[in-house]
Amino acid sequence: MPNNITLEQKAYEEIKKFIIQGKYSPGTYITEASLVKDLNMSRTPIRRALVKLESSGLVKHFKNQGSMVQNIQITLIDIVNFFECRLFLGIGSIEKAKRKMLDFPINEMYECTQLLKNAVADDDHDLYYLEANRYHNLILQTSQNDLLMETIGALQNKFEIIASKYYSYRRSSVENHIKQYEELTKFFEEKEYDQALKLYNEIMKEKIQSLF
Template identity: 25%
Template sequence: MPVPQSRGLVSRPLLRESAYQAIRDAIVDGTLAPGERLNDGDLVEWLGISRTPIREALARLEQAGLVRTRPGHSTTVSPLDVRAVRAAQSVTAAMHELAVREAVPNLSSAELDAMREANARFADALRRNDVGAALAADDDFHAVAVTASANQAVRSVLEQFTPVLRRLERQRFGSLSGRSSVAQHERIIELCAAGDVEGAAAAARANWQTLAPLLDVVPADDTE
């Protein structure tokens, strides 16, 4: 699929971050498909900004495993790679476990309510087979603990590795079949509300480990 034809999506104040987010989201949702070449000129026209922030965004996306750059040759969207996805899953599960462990002592009733509201949206999106809305609600659910943990290192690591997992979920779920996650989320909320730090942390880690069956259908990447 070609680069989208809309123009000038990126606001001037945060060009590098906005470019990163726009290209990342297009890769995660499949607009930019595995193997597709990312031409600087096309990206400049699409995003309405100069080459410099785009190149900085591409370098960051390469670190996240979403693009590949061959200096002097081409930049392409990375294929799904089982090794990269397994690594991302392990790191992401561990980071969410840590976030919940650090957040539980500080969670307010309003934050617990925010988790419940996000899980309700998640369940509704699943019933409607709306993958995008389900993943957005799932992000909102887990973001409560990440924010409450006030651990910037956790946030930074998750920002790098979560898109790889979201990309897998979008590509491998024709309709998101994560209904067991609704109950897992409810259990996490229950344990958080009870102040059970270790129980809630373990439940959060287990929730992210449920992606394991999807890894069996990711092809090994044998490209150079």
């Protein structure tokens, strides 16, 4: 996580990670008191994190009982639809950058690709999935559209709980994806937007096809 992450965001990410990993399974009640112990953190950031988790649909608060982890049912078609949404939004973000000559966060993108390489070297599927998502969000972030980021963030929080079971992690395919991300970042750096659009389309269509 970035060094400047807030305690609230850290609490949110940790609780979400425990939900994804199954430590907090659907139907489990988690309380501020139990989370203070699990996270070694004060109540205030935990309370705020739980509010954010509830808004994402991951937990539901019940008075005097705590927050219950929700059982989210998502189909393969739902995952495909999510990837298609990301594709359309990504194209829009790149086209906006082309019109307005906006700069992409190149340093962060290269940092992502390096972390993706580290994930492959360490066979760390969770880190790979996290950084791949971050890379795509950096593309969308360039649109400078807060509503777009809020929408994709809420969808991503909902989907990532079970998306990994559909997520293809074949070493040959992920290594090729990293090379594509590096090439795409180079196009962004050189403001070769048409080439970037073409490659982005190829990347996303390959990801969708890999689900079947």
